[in-house]
Amino acid sequence: MEVKVISPVDKVLVQIKGRVDTTNAAQFQEELTFIMQGDMKDIELDCSELEYTSSQGLRVFLMLQKAVQGRGGKMVLTHMQTQVKEVFDITGFSNIIKIL
Amino acid sequence: MKKRYDPISGKSGAIIEDVMATPEVDTLPFDLNMRIRLCVEEVVENVVQYAYEAGAGYMQVETTLKNGVWSIVFEDAGVPFNPLDKEDPDITLSVEERPIGGLGIFLCKQMMDHLEYNYEDGCNRLIMEKKIN
Numbered sequence: 001m002e003v004k005v006i007s008p009v010d011k012v013l014v015q016i017k018g019r020v021d022t023t024n025a026a027q028f029q030e031e032l033t034f035i036m037q038g039d040m041k042d043i044e045l046d047c048s049e050l051e052y053t054s055s056q057g058l059r060v061f062l063m064l065q066k067a068v069q070g071r072g073g074k075m076v077l078t079h080m081q082t083q084v085k086e087v088f089d090i091t092g093f094s095n096i097i098k099i100l
Numbered sequence: 101m102k103k104r105y106d107p108i109s110g111k112s113g114a115i116i117e118d119v120m121a122t123p124e125v126d127t128l129p130f131d132l133n134m135r136i137r138l139c140v141e142e143v144v145e146n147v148v149q150y151a152y153e154a155g156a157g158y159m160q161v162e163t164t165l166k167n168g169v170w171s172i173v174f175e176d177a178g179v180p181f182n183p184l185d186k187e188d189p190d191i192t193l194s195v196e197e198r199p200i201g202g203l204g205i206f207l208c209k210q211m212m213d214h215l216e217y218n219y220e221d222g223c224n225r226l227i228m229e230k231k232i233n
Contacts, residue, residue: 021113021116021141022112022113022116022141022145023112023113051134052134052137052138054137054138054141054142054204054207055138055142055201055203055204055207056141056145058203059200059201062195062198062200063200065195066195066196069195069196070196082131083130083131083134083135086135087138087207090207090210090211091189091191091203091206091207092191092192092193095191095192096193096194096195096198097195
């Protein structure tokens with residue numbers, strides 16, 4: 001799993017690569033803490049190279065959504081691969097997190 | 101293929117990768133492989149984290165592919181726990197209402213065709229089956 005922050009100022013663009021699973025979900029959460037605790041209101045998570053997320057990764061996505069939405073911001077997940085989208089669909093996350 | 105892992109404490113990542121590397125799993129198509137990885141991860145993590153109060157104990161995993169049905173049996177001798185008893189989460193709740201977590205076994209139920217739990221001879225056994233087209 002690799003997290004790359006492209007622009008950390010007005011619009012935050014983050015690329016997520018590889019697998020988010022039980023072995024690295026804590027690290028994933030830590031690397032995105034700046035979004036949860038910051039005041040940025042325009043967040044894009046590029047998921048084109050996210051291959052897999054388990055329920056451990058979903059926890060972090062929901063925490064992010066709660067934090068960003070709670071301060072009136074918008075978060076969007078883009079270019080999601082089919083098998084990852086399936087997990088978001090099954091859990092109803094597709095209805096509460098914007099996926100483009 | 102049947103494999104026994106002991107000790108398991110702190111080894112969920114290694115156990116998951118070992119199960120995923122067995123021929124019965126490794127040869128499956130990509131999308132199926134990913135679904136199975138999800139289920140294996142959920143169960144292995146649960147057992148490693150919660151099955152043994154003292155932290156020490158084994159876990160056994162058996163995978164078979166027969167008559168178009170892929171199956172996996174997880175066994176441990178920890179505290180009796182039926183993960184299938186857990187109520188399904190309400191996936192229609194809003195962002196504010198949704199609790200963090202509680203999706204693991206629900207995902208397994210959705211991904212697999214059949215799940216079964218039994219407790220016999222001091223062992224938890226969780227069986228999952230998936231039809232292979």
